[in-house]
Amino acid sequence: RQFCGNGYTSVCASFAAANRGQILLDEIKKVSFTVEDTNPDLRFAFDGNSAALPFRVNLYEYANLPQQRNEFTKIGNINPWTETVGVTDADIPLSGTSPTCAEPCLACLYKFNYLDYSYVPGDLVIGAIFDVHYKGSGPYSCGELRGKDGAMYTEVFNFALQQINSGNTNVRLNGVTLGGLSFDGCSNPPRAAAIINRVHTGMEIKATGGSMERFSIKDLVSWLTYDSETTVNVASLVKNLDMTVVSPSATSVKLDDKQEFSTFFRTIPSDSVVVRGMAKFVQEMGWKFVITANAPDSASRESRDYFRELLAGYGICVVAAYEFETDGSMETVWRGIEDGDTQVVAVFADPERYAEDFLEAKMNSDNYIFVANRPWGGVDPRYYDKIVDSVSFALRSPTIAQFVTYLRTITPAASNNPWFSALYENLLACDLPGSFTDNPACTGSPIQSWRQDLRTLPTINAVYALAQAIHLTLVEKCGSNYNGLCSAFLNDNNVQSSIRANMDRLNFLDISAQMFEFFDREANRGFELLKYSSSGSAQLKGTLDRSGALTLSDKPGLERDYQGVKSQCLRACDECATNNANMLDFSMITGDFYIVGLFDVHKNGSDPFSCGDINDKHGLPLLEAFNFAIEYINNDQGMFSDNNKLPGIRLGGIALDTCQSPTRAANLVANIQSGNLVLTKDGNTVQPQRIEAYVGPMDTESTLRVADVLNQLAIPQISYGAKGVELLDMDKYKYFLRSVPADDKQARAVISFLKKFEYNNIQLVTSFDEIGEPGREEFKNLALVNKICVKIEYVAGERGDMAGDAKRIVQELAKEGTAKVVILWMKDPLPLLLEANVNPSVNNGFMFIATDKWGANPEILTNPGLQNLLTNRELVILDVETADIPKFDEYLEPKTPDNYIRNPWFKEFHEHFKQCVWGDATVPGACDKASTIPRAENYVQDPYVLYVINAVFSVAEGIDRALKDLCTVDNVYQRGACNRYVTSGERRQKVMSGIKQVNFTDDTHQPFFYLENGQSDRGFHIYNVTGVDGSPNSFQYQNV
Structure with missing residues (x-):
């Protein structure tokens, strides 16, 4: 009806529209009807892509009489979509059965021990999981108190709430009080998750301090968390509830992925910023060999691995890596360090947990230089002489005078904080009544002096940021003169997303008189580089901004201080050899936002970082296709001639040479995004924050390596050539798409060809690499389903001897008299075909079917080593479905x-x-x-030109959709890049979402779009080799 009208009598021409499938799918999802023969009536409908039907509950009834039979009887329905349970206790005769645990169960230990909480009532409540204690020995238990950087944050939290509710800050709410619900997660992620589950499933909570007011889950607006691993778990857990999570302490690099953790903010920068600063400092000091030591937790390991990756880009070697506890005692770790030749040690650990034990075990007086990711200013004075000239990075953290005043009014007797007494005893080393630790008795008077914990200001800013965002949301929902909570705030289903949108764009003057704002949902703050003296004092030696740019205040002075420090490797360190020559050659088209293209202009060189000769196949012409597409968009041509496409925006392009090296490709991307490689040309510098997406690389292995980097950074990537099936894992590679079809589709193409000609008995040869291994499995699975017998299969290159394997395999192929069709699923089939060409038992009578890794390459047709196979027409080749783009040749011509x-x-x-x-x-x-190049006799347009252009067009469309989403206010689109787009933490997620939705007619007049598994809708051509009439020994590809 939609295409042909309500009175249609047949299929009309409009029904052939390119978007027919999408409209049909949309209409199917709207279907709703009564299922026949159901009593009572059962309605069928979809919820998303699944049927929204209830589940039937059956009771098993045992027959008491011989003539009866045991059977299941329906006793009701459970409907998860409407959250209704149509079963009563009377329906299920459980005979008094109840779930019990005779003794305290270890798995439930958190219910019986250390589940104190603090509840300060409010109209709206922030939940908080603190790490008051360290993790205990049991799965949910707690250990010793965290006297530093732990328990005190419970009071900082209470202080921040008090400041807001009393109106003592410029962040305030009108007629609305902000409450707090605090728990101790004990640095134990499973415990924290269990607590949150209990809260959200109805845990009974009443106010501390004598009030009988009870907590209601509907008042909860957010969770605050500290430990990195806990935060990862909590953010994953409550994302499904659309609940916002804010952390003043979780620095894990894993949390950089703002699509996976779409409701997460943090009031400190990521550890990735500090790690970039550490790597840059090592490079600036000229140190070439480094040792690493890290805490045994996932966040520290992530930082260590990222550090190592960055150093590789600088040509710096990590000669040894140690992990506390995992690699034995601290003494064992130090013996390993002292056996080495370098005195530079990078440390990734919280100082209060490991640093002092590490320094205590330092046995000799050698001047080791520690480069630490956390400030070490709070270590015990006994260790000051062991950290002389060491450096660390710290957020500027001035003493908060208001908090000092607040804490000096609190006594253990008057506090409602269940953990304050233990903290008080810990800080003052005394015993309150009822404690027996042989310390002197406490006076009970307020604490007068203590070291301010590292995350004090970020904790206050977390509460203030939430309060400010709630205020802005109340203004939106209730009007600028609101006084209390209105119905729209309480009942609208988008309140949480509104709070996050307001957090994205808020800014305020914090309690330390610094401007606070989020950038990409992290505090837009930098770090100070501190160098320690023998007195333990820290001297400011530089700054590190949020982009990872390090500025040293006195580099010559630092070099003099460190001139005697050994950074060497007197043993075999060949594995660390790198060569960064020509890493920064690139072409640039300037713009407001950038797409980065990765191309193999050169072949690989003698090591992973160097380049060889010019690459003849899929090289520079694809780079020029990238530049062509950028210019086409900026010149408002074709599909971009519409004034509503990217109005006021100029798209920029950076094209890099990856030289057929996966290592080089990944390092280029990592170092560009970290700011270690600065893209500057003709006075124009590209900031990493302005890079919206990457296009490339060509091959699967390089693409996988780059995807591993970009997926962590939540940056979209479209490959124009990688077809490997590993990249079909959309859960692992959330930010990856490809404009080409994948190898699963190529496997189906080969199967279709075999079935058409009834080739049901074949041999299979695969290469031992990222193409052959997964390709073999995909092909074999499809062959089995389609009743094609893979009689014998061979793997080439498993021992690294491709030439020897090729000769052996051809000899084995010749022995098979019935299966004379051979599938070559190989990264490079040429060595095997050269052997087959000179084997008379094989070169006449066998048919070889090669995948697109050979492709319709014209050089193959003139290869003298393949004359027998070519003459006998024993070759079938697959290549991507493509067509020439005349406009590209016109662009290249002059x-x-x-x-x-x-x-x-x-x-x-x-x-x-x-x-x-x-x-x-x-x-x-x-x-x-x-x-010129297009006029040359040997010029043939590269078949992947189309796919590069379509990838660039896709990104442009995605950016356009994201701009319209974020820059439309009151149904009016603000031309150009609005501030909300530039600063939004969801910008790249929205770009990615926009790319996935593209559906356009490309320059071959065919529709182009992406399938749900991330590959394009295109397929493959199948070519046969034929002779050229009138030209002996000349051959051509014929599309069959």
Whole structure:
């Protein structure tokens, strides 16, 4: 009816529209009807992509009489969608059965011990999981009190609430009080998750301090968490409840992924910022060899691994890595360190937990330099002489005078905080009545002096930021003159998302008189670089901004201080050899926001970081297709001629050479995003925050390595060439798409070909790499389903000897008399085909079917080592479905090394491609300056040009959709990049969402869109090799 009208009598022409499938799917999802023969009536409908039908509850009834039979009888329904249970206790005769645990169960220990809580009532309540104690020996139990950076945060939290409710801050609520519900998670993630589950499933909670007011879950607006691993668990858990989580302490790099943790904020920067500063400091000091030591927790391991990755980009070697506890005692760790040749040790650990034990075990007086990711200023004075000249990074954390005044009014006797007495005894080393630790008796008077904990200001800012966002949401829902909670705030289903949107754009002057705001949902703050003296005092030696840029105040002075420090490796350190030459050559098109393209302009070099000769296949022409697409968009051509597409926005492009090296590709991306490699050309510098997406690389292995980096950073990536099936894992690679079809589709194409010609008995040869291994499994699974017999299979290159394996495998192929169709699922099938060509038992009568890794490569047709196979027409080749883009050739036509300088490799490619020397026309072999690349006899447009262009167009469409989403206010779209778009923590998630929704007609006049598994809708061509009429020994590809 939608396409052909309500009175349609047949299929009309409009029904062939490209979007027919999507509209049909939308209509199917709207379907609702009564299921036949149901009593009472049962309605069928969809909830998302699933049927919203209830579950039937059956009771098993045992027959008491011989003529009866045992059977299940329906006793009711449970409907998860309407949250109704149509079963009563009377329906299930349980005979007094009840769930019990005769003794305190270890798994439930959190219910019996250490589940004290503090509840300060309010109209709205912030829940908080503190780490008052360390983790205990049991799965849910608690250990010793955290006297530093732990228990005191419960009082900081109470102080912040009091400040807001009393109106003593510029962040305030009108007629609304903010309450707090505090628990002790004991640095124990399972315990914290169990507590949150109890709260959300109806735990009975009443106010502390004598009030009988009870907590209601409907008042809860957010959770506060501290420990990194706990925060990861909690953020994953309450995301499903659309509940906001804010952390003043969780610095885990894993939490950088704001799509996976879509309701998460933190009032400190990520550890990835500090790690970039540590790596940059090591590089600035000229140290080439480093040791690492880390705490045995996931956050410290993530930081260590990221540090190592960054150092690789600088050509710096981690000669040894140690983990506290895991690698034995601290003495054992130190013996390993002292056996080495370097005195530079990078430490990833919270100082209050491991630093002092680490320093205590330091046995000799050698001047080791520690580069730490946490401030060490609070260590015991006994260890000051062991940290001389060491450095650490710290947020600027001035003493909060108001909190000092507040704490000096609290006594153990008057406090309603269940943990304050233990904290008081810990700080003053005394015993309150009822404690017996042989310490002197406490006076009971308020605490007068203590060291302010590291996360005091971030904790206050977490509460203030939530309060400010709640205030802005109340204004939206209840009006600017609101006084209390209105019905819209209490009942609208988008209140949580509104709070997060307001947190994205808020800013306020915090209690230390610093401006606070979020950038990408993290505090927009930098760090101070501190260097320690023998007195334990810290001297400011530099600053580190949020982008990871390190500024040293006196680099020459630091170099003098460290001139005697050993950073060497006198043993075999070959595994750390790197070469960063030419890492920063790139082409640039300036813009407001950037797409980065990754291309193999050169072949790989002698090591993972160097480059070799010009790459003949899928190299520079694809880079130019990238530049063509950027210019096409900026010139408002074709589908971008609509003034509503990217209005007021100029799209920028950076194209890099990855030189067929997965290591180089991953390091380039990691170092660009960390700020360690600065993209500057002609006075223009590209900030990492302005990079919206990456396009590339070409091959699967490089793409996997790059995806591992970008997925952590929540940055979209579209490959124009990687077809490996591993990348189909959309849970692992949430930010990955590809404009090409994947190998699962190629496997189906090969199967279809075999079935059409009834080739049901075949042999299979695969390579031992990221192409052959997963490809083999995919093909075999499909062959089994389609009743195609894989009689024999071979793996080439498993021992690293591809040439030897090729000869052996061809000899084995020849022995098989019935299965003469051979599938080659290989990264490079040429060695095997060269062997087959000279084997008379194979080169006539066998058919070889090669995948797109060979592709319709014209060089194969002229290879003298394949003449027998070509002549006998024993080759079938698959390649991606494609077509030439005439506009691209027109773009490339006028470019010469003289007039085209944007591409730093264009002259080198031109000379290689045309086998000439550009410049003086009188020299032998001089290039004909009138002959451009598209006019050359051997020029064939690369089949992947289309896929590069479609990838770039997809990103542009995604950016356009994200801009319209974030920059539309009161149904009016603000042209250009609005502040909300620039600062939004969800910007790249929205770009990714927009890319997934693209559906356009590309330059081949075919619809282009992405399937649910992240690959494009395109397929494969199948080619046969045929002779050229009238030209003996000349061959061509025929599309069959």
